[in-house]
Amino acid sequence: MKNAIGMVGLGRMGANMARRLHQGGAQVVVYNRHVDKAEALARESGMAAAGTLEALVAALPSPRVLWLMLPAGDATQSHIDALLPLLSAGDVLVNGANAQHETSIAQAAHVEQAGVRYVDAGVSGGVWGLQEGYALMVGGSREAVAAVAPFLRILAPAPDQGWLHCGPVGSGHFVKMVHNGIEYGMMQALAEGFAILKGKEAFHLDLAQVAEMWRHGSVVRSWLLDLSADFLKKDQALDSIAPVVADSGEGLWTAQAALDLKIPAPVITLALQMRWASQGHADYTARMLAMMRNEFGGHAVQKEA
């Protein structure tokens, strides 16, 4: 089997990445802890499904390439621990999770002790990646990345665009972390801008039309704006959307890296803190403020309903 790859983890990312690899001519063997997902994907596409990690490893020719697309942390680590005894020297493990780069460096050292190669891959593209291709930021040795390069060329938007061997192990996840930090800042700026436009009620601005117009020729045109224009066309009041925004760790790691490196990064840091505020983490602060005003000035406090 030429050009073969094993995909471990068939969530929103892994399943579509497997589909894109398959459509691009790779021989893909898929595995998921709940095997029904792997079987469904195999039925849909003609890919091979493996019911166990042993079967997955056995189905791949040496040197094997296995791409893990799992939540960072225990899920990825436990799969690496289970796979390592099954693999041979020269095989390559790719960790495609949004993982902290220090963890990936330690993980690589452990994996490489067994003679298995390790690549840390930051993947961007979300649910659109199947159609548009993924941006891929990889770290690892030249040999390890060379073994994975045929698959990076398929996954990327174009064979020679949208993927980069950033540097040694850890650098792929570090670049992806900063990428996501930038994403926090860009999203925050766009959201604030549209909130200000909405707040200027006297002008009755049509936010969908503004977004659509900015998509053409403006310096703030971007994919995030494209997506915003799309949903604003359907609903610009957003009344049914709870004002709560999750954060998945990468913004925090970027802010922490900025502190460690003494690089001022107020936009990314504040964007992260605004997400925490949306989750209720500023509520006690606001209650304190309200009570202080009440104490020194007799200003009224609003009571919770």
Ligand SMILES: NC(=O)c1ccc[n+]([C@@H]2O[C@H](COP(=O)([O-])OP(=O)(O)OC[C@H]3O[C@@H](n4cnc5c(N)ncnc54)[C@H](OP(=O)(O)O)[C@@H]3O)[C@@H](O)[C@H]2O)c1
């Ligand atoms: N979604 C995005 O836009 C995006 C973009 C870039 C990178 N990423 C990264 O890509 C990775 C996968 O993300 P995703 O969005 O595809 O996640 P997802 O849709 O939640 O899918 C997670 C996958 O991992 C498996 N899984 C979850 N917990 C597990 C555990 N404890 N042990 C074994 N398997 C487990 C799930 O298996 P079951 O189906 O059996 O539950 C599923 O196949 C994450 O590291 C994420 O940070 C995501």
